[in-house]
Amino acid sequence: MDITYEWRGDFDDSALEELHAEGFDHPAERIPWRARLERHSLGWVCAWEDGRLIGFVNVAWDGGVHAFVLDTVVARRARSRGIGSMLVGTAADGARAAGCEWLHVDFEEHLRSFYVDVCGFGESAAGLIAL
Template sequence: MTIIHEWRGDFDDAAPDALHAAGFDHPLSRTDWRERLRRHSLGWVCAWEDGSLIGFVNVAWDGGAHAFLLDTVVAPHCRGRGVGAGLVATAAENARAARCAWLHVDFGERLRPFYFAACGFQETTAGLLAL
């Protein structure tokens, strides 16, 4: 089956809601994804297979040189097939086209191999403050 990665793909809010619930193992949130993305994003990437949303990443930005990956998720049954790496590659390509110089991401320890080996990120020092 063919997987298509689409920059600023069209969807109804139920699709990323269901994907995030399955991918992050939490209840449906009923998020207004279109409004959130309209207000805060440079763009987003949808991964589709046979008309189903199987992957998603939001690309937030500062309006200048810095873009940030948020909400990266791949359907559990599609993991290990390059869907996530395709999401990140498409996000990077389009952030570069928008003249961003940096693409940032933060992640849990278990995702180190994915972001460093599969996606080419480099380790940096960063900080986090829980609010």
């Protein structure tokens, strides 16, 4: 089956929420994803298979040269097929084309191999305040 990747792809809020809820293990809500992304994001990448949304990543930015990967998610049934790395690679291409010079990502320890080894992020010191 062919998988297509689309920068700033058109999606249905409920399809993205279903994918997000599955991937991050929370109950589905009625989140206005399209409005949120258009207000705060440089772009996003959708992965499609047979007309179904099976992957997503958001690219927030500072309005200048820094972009940030958020909410990388792949449907359970589609994992371990390289879709996540293609999402992040397509996000990097979109951020680069928009003039960004840096792509940042924060991740939990169990995702280190994915972001560092598979996607090619370098490690850097960072700070975080839980609010």
